[in-house]
Amino acid sequence: MRFLTDFYKALTLKPQGFTIVVAGFLPVFAIIAMFPVVASIIEHFKDIPDAAIRVPAMVTAPGYAIALLAPFAGLAVDRFGRRLLLLISTVFYGIVGTMPFFLENLDAIFASRILLGVCEAGILTIVNTLIADYWDDKGRRNWLMLQGVIGPFFQPAVFILVAAVASVRWNGGFLVYLIALPVFISMYFFLFEPKKPEADSEAAALASNAAAAGQPFPTGTAVLVGGMTLFASILYYVFIVNGSIAWREIGVTNPMDVSKATSIPAFFIVVGSLIFRAVSRYSNAIQIAVFLGLLGIGLAGVGRASSVLEMQFALAFQQAGAGMAVPALIAWAQGKFSYEHRGRGMGVWTSMFFLGQALSPIVVGNIAKASGGMQGAFLITGMIGLGAAAILVVLSRTAGARGI
Numbered sequence: 105m106r107f108l109t110d111f112y113k114a115l116t117l118k119p120q121g122f123t124i125v126v127a128g129f130l131p132v133f134a135i136i137a138m139f140p141v142v143a144s145i146i147e148h149f150k151d152i153p154d155a156a157i158r159v160p161a162m163v164t165a166p167g168y169a170i171a172l173l174a175p176f177a178g179l180a181v182d183r184f185g186r187r188l189l190l191l192i193s194t195v196f197y198g199i200v201g202t203m204p205f206f207l208e209n210l211d212a213i214f215a216s217r218i219l220l221g222v223c224e225a226g227i228l229t230i231v232n233t234l235i236a237d238y239w240d241d242k243g244r245r246n247w248l249m250l251q252g253v254i255g256p257f258f259q260p261a262v263f264i265l266v267a268a269v270a271s272v273r274w275n276g277g278f279l280v281y282l283i284a285l286p287v288f289i290s291m292y293f294f295l296f297e298p299k300k301p302e303a304d305s306e307a308a309a310l311a312s313n314a315a316a317a318g319q320p321f322p323t324g325t326a327v328l329v330g331g332m333t334l335f336a337s338i339l340y341y342v343f344i345v346n347g348s349i350a351w352r353e354i355g356v357t358n359p360m361d362v363s364k365a366t367s368i369p370a371f372f373i374v375v376g377s378l379i380f381r382a383v384s385r386y387s388n389a390i391q392i393a394v395f396l397g398l399l400g401i402g403l404a405g406v407g408r409a410s411s412v413l414e415m416q417f418a419l420a421f422q423q424a425g426a427g428m429a430v431p432a433l434i435a436w437a438q439g440k441f442s443y444e445h446r447g448r449g450m451g452v453w454t455s456m457f458f459l460g461q462a463l464s465p466i467v468v469g470n471i472a473k474a475s476g477g478m479q480g481a482f483l484i485t486g487m488i489g490l491g492a493a494a495i496l497v498v499l500s501r502t503a504g505a506r507g508i
Contacts, residue, residue, distance in 0.1 A: 120238065123290045125251040127190070128231045130197060130284060131170070131224040132430075133262065135344060135461065137280050138163045140267040140363045143348045148274045149210050160345055160465045162214045167462030169221025170228070171455045177229040178451020182444065186230050186237070187297045193226030194288045201281025213275075220281075225454065232450040236438040237298035244438060245384050248431035252377025263363035263370075321445050329437045329449065330456040332392065337460020338467055339399050339489050340429050342482065343406065343422055345465045349478045350406055354415060365412055369419035376427020384435070391432045393496035398425030400489025407483025425489075433457070 138145075142163060149155040180189060200223060203216040235244050266277035343350070351362045376398065383391050402422020409415040434453070441449030472481035 118294075119290075120294045120296070121247050121250070123287070123294045124231055124234055124238075125247065125254055127194065127227060127287055127291065128235075128251050129254075130194070130287065131166075131228045131458075133283070134166055134197075134201065134220060134224060134281070135163060135341075137262055137266050137277060140263050140348065140359045140366075141274075141277050142345075143352060143357070143362075144274055144359050152210060155210075157469060158210060158214075160469075162210065162217055164341070164345060164461050164465055165214055165217035166221030166224050167458040167460075169218050170225040170457075171459035171462060173222060173225040174229050174454035174458070175448065175451040177225045178233070178448040178454070181230055181233055181447030181451070185297050186234055186447075187291075187295055189226055190230040190234075190295065191288065191291055193223045193230070194284050194291060197223035197227060198282055198284030198288065201284065202278055204278040205275050207275070221458070224458070225451075228458075229447065229451045229454045232434055232438065232453065233447050234295070234298065235434070236446055236450075237443070241435075241439060245381060245431070245435050248435055249377045249381040252380065252427050252431050253374050263367055264360075267359045267363045321448060322441070325440050326449060326452045329440055330452050333433055333437070333453055333456040334460050334463075335492070336392070336396065336429055336433060337457045338464045339396070339403070339485055340426060341461050341464035342403055342468055342485050343419070343426075345461075346468055346472075346478055346481070347406075350409075350482060351415065353477055353479050354410060354412070356412065365416065366419065369416050369423050372420045372423040373427030376424040376429070377431060379424065380428040380431045380435075384432075387500055388436050389496045389500040391428075391436070393493040393500065395425045395428040395432055396489045396496070397493035398422070398428065400425075400486045400491075400493060402486065403482045403489060404486025407479045407481070407486055409479070 142160060145162075146155050146159045149159060152158065177189075197220065200216055200219045203219075204213040207213050207216065235247055239247060262280060266280055347366065348359070348362050351357075351365065356362055356365060376395070379394065379398075380391070383394055398421050402418050402420070402425055405418025405421060406415060409418055437449065437453040438446070468478075468481045468485065471484050472478045475481055475484060
């Protein structure tokens, strides 16, 4: 198929592409790395009231800082440039991320996670801006697909590494954030400050016309991008944050067992990335409907699972949806903003995506209380995802949906 040929060609491009692919994984890595050990950290702090709520909130605490600061990071990117801000954000990500290894106080760990979110706000906003700066629409989709393909090969290794270290020391998993330091070195040597596109390109023409007309920042577009991203993000993080609790409800409690059982369906993220590239020729409404549908099937399946095999089967769908979600949302958002507004536009996207990360455990936790358990919350959120997908499919032929 042609999209596979395009993917192969992408592998031969310049090294900044691979640097950006890995760098883009860092903010998501910050929460994925904690997934196998959430239950163990709760156990360590079991004498603290509401530890079962506070620990997942600590895991997702970077989302609060990102949600607040990403739009300002985008403003700084548009005014002061990309490369230097990215280098600063990355080196401090590595330093701040490992701080909980030296801490025992849950409040202090929570504070360090907020600081980590400050760094992530800069990294994700700038990385997504650079993807749009360096490549045209086809190139962006190739690199976003590649990012989705490479990520799963990191994820199982991260799961097992974190679980192994945590089995020796409860907070040992935080050392994995040192991965940011070699990423910083690669950024220093391979990334360059992009120039404003030449006037003969389509993107540059759009930017030049907007600037000439004094066009302000497209607030309506930003609201659309932000609202859709927030909704999708809440569903995206349901399993990442609460998966170990769902596993516990079917009898799998050991962090290493959870990691091993999850590592197999995790490779279906690759399938999701390939689905994204395959359906990218259709409207944005259809692309978004596909990943919401996959997420919905997977989450509802987890809610109905009663065995490891059933859970893994459901997770294959959920992981495929997750693998498609981020590249589809980013590619969609990147195409909505011109060069002059791109940093701020991606700042809005980043803010809403990680606001969803912060809100997801709160929303899901309350649904779990009302439904009698975490699997009940998975079933309900899965049905919501399927409902949203069905609405988008019905509307996909209308002018309004095509404008999404």
